[in-house]
Amino acid sequence: MKFFLSLFGCLLLAGCASAPHTPRADIVMPRSILVLPPVNDSVEVDAPSIFLSTVSKPLAERGYYVFPVDVVARLMRDNGMHTAVQMHQVPLDLLKQHTGAEAVLYVNIRQWGQKYQVVSSQAVVKADMKLVLSSTGATIWRGTARASHDSASNHNNLAEALIGAVVTQISGTLYDQTYELSREAIERSLGTLQEGPLLQEAQYLKGNR
Amino acid sequence: MGFQWLKGQQWATMVISFAIGGVLLGAMTGCVTTTSGLYYWGEYENVLHTQLTKPDKMTARRQVEILERDITKATQLGQKVAPGVYAQLGLALAELGQRDGAKAAFDREIILYPESAILLKGMMQRGDEAMKLQGVRQ
Incomplete structure (x- = not known):
């Protein structure tokens, strides 16, 4: 019995892998996050759109209200802004005035797509993110969403690897692996972001059903 | 203390304890699995x-x-x-x-x-x- 109790105790201390161990005591985390269309430094034209379509769920499940990304895109267009660079230059207080956002997520896509490398075809996504409080301009979190999938990891000999690389590269142009990779990358990166205020509220409501 | 004494009923008890522990742990630390999101x-x-x-x-x-x-x-x-x-x-x-x-x-x-x-x-x-x-x- 003592054996089980001490083991159980160890499990308690281990905790959940995704929850941060030291919540910040100096700031109150924002309730809402405005994700602006990402600035694109990659060669894939659709990268910002794919990123945007996969960021809402992980961020919201972490406990933040994420403004509907399509509505935000339209708001920007309605106000004459057509490039992400222009959108990233809008003053914070103006963003706050028009959306009520307590924080803004600035994203820069660094790498995105299917790279052919003879013995392998690698799908890769990489984006840098910065979370800024709209009231103070302070950066409260930085993260990099990064994930890749390599066709070579499944092959044991050169012939298979060469063929596998070509097949994967071709199928990669027909079926976009980066959509799934984007989700995976963002979810992983949010592990270091403290849970948002909405998490406890939502869990409390769920528990009382 | 070896493992020879863990048999039958004791294995069952251990498995059940871990299962209960796992559930309680999940609930207490707020681990949100993909199937039970917010x-x-x-x-x-x-x-x-x-x-x-x-x-x-x-x-x-x-x-x-x-x-x-x-x-x-x-x-x-x-x-x-x-x-x-x-x-x-x-x-x-x-x-x-x-x-x-x-x-x-x-x-x-x-x-x-x-x-x-x-x-x-x-x-x-x-x-x-x-x-x-x-x-x-x-």
Whole structure:
């Protein structure tokens, strides 16, 4: 019995892998996050759109209200802004005035797509993110969403690897692996972001059903 | 103390203890698994993906169909509709010219998520102003 109790105790201390161990005591985390269309430094034209379509769920499940990304895109267009660079230059207080956002997520896509490398075809996504409080301009979190999938990891000999690389590269142009990779990358990166205020509220409501 | 004494009933006890421990641990630390998330997401991400990359591939009518079906499912499951779903529905209804439906959807998003009020009320106001201008021209 003592054996089980001490083991159980160890499990308690281990905790959940995704929850941060030291919540910040100096700031109150924002309730809402405005994700602006990402600035694109990659060669894939659709990268910002794919990123945007996969960021809402992980961020919201972490406990933040994420403004509907399509509505935000339209708001920007309605106000004459057509490039992400222009959108990233809008003053914070103006963003706050028009959306009520307590924080803004600035994203820069660094790498995105299917790279052919003879013995392998690698799908890769990489984006840098910065979370800024709209009231103070302070950066409260930085993260990099990064994930890749390599066709070579499944092959044991050169012939298979060469063929596998070509097949994967071709199928990669027909079926976009980066959509799934984007989700995976963002979810992983949010592990270091403290849970948002909405998490406890939502869990409390769920528990009382 | 070796493991020879762990047999039969004792194995069962250990397995059950770990299982209970695991559940309690999950509940206490707030581990959220993918199957028991905070919200019901349905096809929202796929709708966004299509709207943002290939907008011609999905008509507004189809969007409305998909999102309304998701909302019904969420209600049946007793889960909260995810942030942005009602707002996206509102956009699609507005595109179809169903202004009252669009407003109702936006209002629903505001009720569920008061954080969205400023953004969505602004959108509705601009929509009204645009309609007024059109009315004057006619």
